[in-house]
Amino acid sequence: MITVENLTKRYGGFTAVDDISFQVRPGSVVGFLGPNGAGKSTAMRMMTGLTPVTAGRSTILGQPFRDLHNPGRQVGVMLDASAQHPGRTGREVLRVAAVSVGVSKARVEEVLAVVGLTDDEAGRRVRNYSLGMRQRLGIAAALLGEPQVLILDEPANGLDPQGIHWMRGLLRRFADGGGTVLLSSHLLHEVQIVADDLVMIGRGRIVAMGSKDELLSRGGTTVHSTDDTRLVALLEQADVPVTRTGSGLVVDAEPAVVGRIAAAERIVLLELRTGGSEGLEEMFLGLTAATSREGEAA
């Protein structure tokens, strides 16, 4: 269980994480989704005691990270797969961690097998690892102490599609065994494959959270017309919330409401249906359009 309460981080005048609160319950894989610079990594570093918090607090299994007994046995953490000494072999990286966590060398070989690093690969220096291999090594290190909780920052980054599906299976089994998983990603299709539940963050604030299915059905109405700009103006006049997405508008109202307005003003509709979009992708864009760096560019 991971609990985050009113967590805030400010760097001078810049607010990287702005008053976020959520609790990740055991038994599911939760994706922490947001565009680059949304505050995911900062939030995760605060959860693991690496970054001092400006306000709020976070606990793992009910305790602040710094008070955990032998944290490596309780929380598996991977915050940056490339943050490894290039001069150590993969196996050596795990053996050093094993000394600190207090597990045997046999456990090192076990986790190497779990993440699919061969004997030969484990004997190579990390400098010669691909990003995908580093990710596997980082996950092996996180699993080393047989923890109850996993906190992984961009674990699927650098993995090929096959690797992403492998990770889904691995994390699924971990969660089914009663484990808690929080993993971050800036790529929706990754999270869509790996996670069951989502916390979406944009510019340091949580913009949506819930199960993947719940978020999917909560999209409102998608509409696309020959003159979207005029339609937006009309909808806003009628006090109907509307968001631009990649291929049209997502409106927080029944299709009938939108259709009536369009008909009255003789706007030609090309598309009108319930549901925010075909996938979470558009919803992600929609939810973060207002807060992301790209702004309206999407």
Add this chain to the structure above:
Amino acid sequence: MSTTTTYAGTPAVGGSPTAPTPQPLAGRPGVPFGRTLQAELRKMVDTRAGRWMVIVMAAATVVVLAAFIIWGPAEEATFASLVQLSTVPLAMLLPILGIMATTAEWSQRTGLVTFTLEPRRGRVVLAKALAALLLALALLVVAFAAAAAATPFGTGEWDLSAAAAGGVVLALMIFVLQGVAFGLLFLNTPVAIVTVLVLPTVWSIATSIIGALEDAGTWLNLDSVTAPLFTGEMAGKDWAHLATSGAVWVLLPLAVGTYRVLHREVK
């Protein structure tokens, strides 16, 4: 210790609300110190750079001794002078060992792992300092052994006093700690190395040129105040010099650097 608090009003995501709440492991925070020390010691010698550093230092003492026995004035090759000689390369290189022990966590960003496995960073700092001292002691054993092995080829005179032996050990321990301190202070390998090597020289030049600093120079020149340690001739005022110099060149950067590490954001 293992209190579990539930928060009303924190929105929950994932899992089932009826599932049993997992409990944290009972026990004291963090990791037993012995394991942290063992891990830090291992990290100092398990990379190519670290291992070569140790090999180069051990080899340098042997080479210096061999050269002195072969080409040096034979009548001066007593055990005490050979020990002094063998520690010259160590005195120069040991601070670098201390620096490398502390800066890698930041330059290679391995601190992300180290400080999540042991969030009490002060203990990691202590383990690093101790690990550097232990490794330096091992190198000193090599230096003493090499000097002992070379003595029969020189004068065969066993003249090392306990005061000189202790002084050599103490002086080198101070140099290692100075490296650790500067490593913590700058958290950057090249800057720390350059500073440790250059700053004392700059300081001694400055004190010899500027008359007003001359008195301060005798109190605050780590190289000159440790000189009597090597010969085992520490007198009352020498200890005062050593304490002052040690405070300024070792303890002060150690304190500031440790504070920095404890409060810095690990990225």
